[in-house]
Structures are given as C-alpha cells and as structure tokens.
Amino acid sequence: MPGMHIYTESAVNIREHQSAEGGDIIYDRGFTRLSRLAGLTLMWLFLVVIPLQGAHPDEQVQITFNEGLFLPQYPLYFNSEGRLMIAAEDAARLLEYQLDWVDNNQIQLACQDISVSLRAGIPEAIYNYQIVIFSPAPLKIDDILYLPLRSTAELLDYTVVWDVAHHSANVYSPGIPIPTPPEPLSSQAPAGLPTWGSCATTPGLENCWPEETLLSSYYTTLLDRSAGRTKNVELSCQAINGLIIQPGQVVSFNQVSGPRTKELGYQVAPIFVDRKVVPGRGGGVCQTSSTLYNSVLEAGLEVLERHPHSLPVAYVAPGRDATVSWGGADLQFRNNQEVPVKILARVWDNYVLCAIAAVI
Known part of the structure; x- marks a missing residue:
C-alpha cells in the first residue's frame, strides 16, 4: 500500500515524537498492539483539530473514473505538499465504499473485507486492526473532511494515474488495465499520403x-x-x-x-x-x-x-x-x-x- 507503513511488531520500546494538527504528540511504544490501538483511540478523543494551512482549491483539475468524467460535489484541493485532496463524501462515491461518521472529525471506511478508521489531522489510521501511517493526514477545510485521493484509492486497491497534459487524476478500478499512451507523431510524415x-x-x-x-x-x-x-x-x-x-x-x-x-x-x-x-x-x-x-x-x-x-x-x-x-x-x-x-x-x-x- 503506497504511502502507508504498517506496524507489525507486537511489542517495541521506541519513544516516538510526531507533530499533529493540535500540537506535538509524544508517547512510548513499549506496549502491545492492542494497547497501542487503545492509546491511539484515546488520543483521538482529545485531539483539537486545527484546519491545515496552505491548502488551495483548484477549479481546473479533473478526475476520471475508468476513462469517464467524475463530477465531485465539493471543490478539489491541493495541500501544501501538492497532494490532491478529495472530500470524504466524494471519495465514497468514487471508490464505492461505505462511509460512517464516528464524530465530526473521525470516519470509518468499509469496503468488502477492508475496514479503515481515519481522523482529521492524524497521520495514523487503523486498518483492519493494524496501525498504519496514512500520508498525508486527512484535513478539515470549511468543516469538510478531505482525504488524499491517491492514498485512499490505493488503500482499496484502485490505481491512480496523474495526467499532466490534462491536469487530471485518472482512477481505475481493481483489475481494470491501464491504457497505454499512443506513440506521438514522428519527426517526418510518411510518404505517399493523400492530399x-x-x-x-x-x-x-x-x-x-x-x-x-x-x-x-x-x-x-x-x-x-x-x-x-x-x-x-x-x-x-x-x-x-x-x-x-x-x-x-x-x-x-x-x-x-x-x-x-x-x-x-x-x-x-x-x-x-x-x-x-x-x-x-x-x-x-x-x-x-x-x-x-x-x-x-x-x-x-x-x-x-x-x-x-x-x-x-x-x-x-x-x-x-x-x-x-x-x-x-x-x-x-x-x-x-x-x-x-x-x-x-x-x-x-x-x-x-x-x-x-x-x-x-
């Protein structure tokens, strides 16, 4: 899963420091995975979400789904790192997953045998009872929760291809072959063409x-x-x-x-x-x-x-x-x-x- 890291160890002793939207978070990872899940959930409950600075809308960018145009309900944004962000509701329609709200800042995604919990401003997620790094973190813009399109799609086995010429993100369902771009014109025309x-x-x-x-x-x-x-x-x-x-x-x-x-x-x-x-x-x-x-x-x-x-x-x-x-x-x-x-x-x-x- 590109953009994600899964912790598979059952017990480690690494003191970890990371930055979140509400400030710095420091905790000790010297406990079991189950304890860490509980700690992460508790941390989420008390997190104050501050909207991410530097995100900007882009009215020209487009999304296609299996070569057809997808029309989002909410504006598309690029975050400060240049990553395309899509509203959680639009992502649910595009990627065909069930979206449930735990509260105003936390969502639960479900698609077949995949279950993911995400929270605004937190780069860690719970993926099928495993803690994963989800990059970039979800963010709140005008009270709307936004997700990184590529990371979310690839989490559910979709493929995203960025088309520079069309300024578009092309999303393909699992199992759909990616079209091969045709060869451009050669430097010289073939001989004997009609007028x-x-x-x-x-x-x-x-x-x-x-x-x-x-x-x-x-x-x-x-x-x-x-x-x-x-x-x-x-x-x-x-x-x-x-x-x-x-x-x-x-x-x-x-x-x-x-x-x-x-x-x-x-x-x-x-x-x-x-x-x-x-x-x-x-x-x-x-x-x-x-x-x-x-x-x-x-x-x-x-x-x-x-x-x-x-x-x-x-x-x-x-x-x-x-x-x-x-x-x-x-x-x-x-x-x-x-x-x-x-x-x-x-x-x-x-x-x-x-x-x-x-x-x-």
Missing part, C-alpha cells in the same frame, strides 16, 4: 494529438510551400490553437485569428480576388480555415457561416473549402455538444492539421 483526409484513418497521422480526446481530426497538404504562405498558415494555426469553446458558444474564425497585418507577422502571398490570383497579405490563411472547417464537419458541430473560394483550391475536396477575409467572409460555428471542446491546430512537416477535442 487531404481524416487523420484518424490515415497511417502515420492517427496519433497527431495522443494526449487529447479527439472528436475529429483533419489534414490538408501544403502544396505551395513558399516561405511567406507557410508563415501565414503557421501564424493562423497558432492563433486558434487551444481555444476552448463552451457548450452553446459561437466561434468566429476572423475574431479568433485576428487581422492579417504586417505588425502581426503576416506575409504577402497569393490570394483569390474576383476569380483572379493576386498578391495579398495573409495569403494561405484560408487553408487553415478550410482544414478547420472539415474538422468541424467531422465533429458534428453546427456550421453557421461558410463561404467557398471564387476559384477551386487543390488542397481540399470540392465543396469542402472555407474562405475567410478580415472584415468580410468568415467561418462561424457553434459548439452543440454537451461538453466544452477545444480547437487544435498545427503545421507538421508538409501538412496542416486541425482537430476538435473534448475537454474532459
């Missing part, structure tokens, strides 16, 4: 964002790789990448990407005007908007505004382009999903990649 298509079904592109929960992903080929045009595509991808869209929210490509100006680094490159190819600042941005448009379609989001080019484009299928111009044609769509979604966009090797990911 456009879904990343999910294209060998070599299926793991374009392995850390994300993708609803869709699409790619187009940079057929014109001139420096100015490629720079414009890169800048527009950077402008929209990472945008989180709440349920019901409408997104305007022009408003998100901003004006294509010299001050923002946009270069002069070919654009279409009245069925003619002419030089214009920001040429190539339409490949970003067109790639995003296809990803939006594949994700099933609601398209509110889209305009075709005045001439055919070669990097996407006929009827699947989306021209944009600052102050003119725009690409707009609404998040009609029940969860927030995120736009992902990048230039990789010879391709423009766009995706819609669920924020969970």
Whole structure:
C-alpha cells in the first residue's frame, strides 16, 4: 500500500515524537498492539483539530473514473505538499465504499473485507486492526473532511494515474488495465499520403494529438510551400490553437485569428480576388480555415457561416473549402455538444492539421 507503513511488531520500546494538527504528540511504544490501538483511540478523543494551512482549491483539475468524467460535489484541493485532496463524501462515491461518521472529525471506511478508521489531522489510521501511517493526514477545510485521493484509492486497491497534459487524476478500478499512451507523431510524415483526409484513418497521422480526446481530426497538404504562405498558415494555426469553446458558444474564425497585418507577422502571398490570383497579405490563411472547417464537419458541430473560394483550391475536396477575409467572409460555428471542446491546430512537416477535442 503506497504511502502507508504498517506496524507489525507486537511489542517495541521506541519513544516516538510526531507533530499533529493540535500540537506535538509524544508517547512510548513499549506496549502491545492492542494497547497501542487503545492509546491511539484515546488520543483521538482529545485531539483539537486545527484546519491545515496552505491548502488551495483548484477549479481546473479533473478526475476520471475508468476513462469517464467524475463530477465531485465539493471543490478539489491541493495541500501544501501538492497532494490532491478529495472530500470524504466524494471519495465514497468514487471508490464505492461505505462511509460512517464516528464524530465530526473521525470516519470509518468499509469496503468488502477492508475496514479503515481515519481522523482529521492524524497521520495514523487503523486498518483492519493494524496501525498504519496514512500520508498525508486527512484535513478539515470549511468543516469538510478531505482525504488524499491517491492514498485512499490505493488503500482499496484502485490505481491512480496523474495526467499532466490534462491536469487530471485518472482512477481505475481493481483489475481494470491501464491504457497505454499512443506513440506521438514522428519527426517526418510518411510518404505517399493523400492530399487531404481524416487523420484518424490515415497511417502515420492517427496519433497527431495522443494526449487529447479527439472528436475529429483533419489534414490538408501544403502544396505551395513558399516561405511567406507557410508563415501565414503557421501564424493562423497558432492563433486558434487551444481555444476552448463552451457548450452553446459561437466561434468566429476572423475574431479568433485576428487581422492579417504586417505588425502581426503576416506575409504577402497569393490570394483569390474576383476569380483572379493576386498578391495579398495573409495569403494561405484560408487553408487553415478550410482544414478547420472539415474538422468541424467531422465533429458534428453546427456550421453557421461558410463561404467557398471564387476559384477551386487543390488542397481540399470540392465543396469542402472555407474562405475567410478580415472584415468580410468568415467561418462561424457553434459548439452543440454537451461538453466544452477545444480547437487544435498545427503545421507538421508538409501538412496542416486541425482537430476538435473534448475537454474532459
């Protein structure tokens, strides 16, 4: 059991000094385990619990349970050591154990053949009639008892995996295999890919964002790789990448990407005007908007505004382009999903990649 130490000796003579929330506790361990249990119980009765200082809430952290989103009733906290703390009531729902209150500061957990007694501010617990070190100690925040998520879960044979990319704690039931993260994109794209298509079904592109929960992903080929045009595509991808869209929210490509100006680094490159190819600042941005448009379609989001080019484009299928111009044609769509979604966009090797990911 990680984070815990079990005393198995029946009699020891070690004078122990430890710090608790109510002050220092000094006692002699020269007695049997049963006597020590009685002493610990008596000590709990007279302990004055002082709320832990340094704990802070985190509204961005999430918990998943067997790959599904878990919604806690109470805020999640990180303690002063950076350990994720969860309210005892939420932990009981998540880990499916019976929760009984001995008093306002002490609880009893029961799950199958496991029984645990915990008290706020005390790093010692009674686990199946054995004294164990439970780290970090439970703490009281606004009269709510909080438990360390990892230690509590592992005590009951659950597995917790921290996902840095998603800022989430992923909890898995006993016996559930832990998913293996997919390999990220290599440094070079495979040869012979179609000009456009879904990343999910294209060998070599299926793991374009392995850390994300993708609803869709699409790619187009940079057929014109001139420096100015490629720079414009890169800048527009950077402008929209990472945008989180709440349920019901409408997104305007022009408003998100901003004006294509010299001050923002946009270069002069070919654009279409009245069925003619002419030089214009920001040429190539339409490949970003067109790639995003296809990803939006594949994700099933609601398209509110889209305009075709005045001439055919070669990097996407006929009827699947989306021209944009600052102050003119725009690409707009609404998040009609029940969860927030995120736009992902990048230039990789010879391709423009766009995706819609669920924020969970």
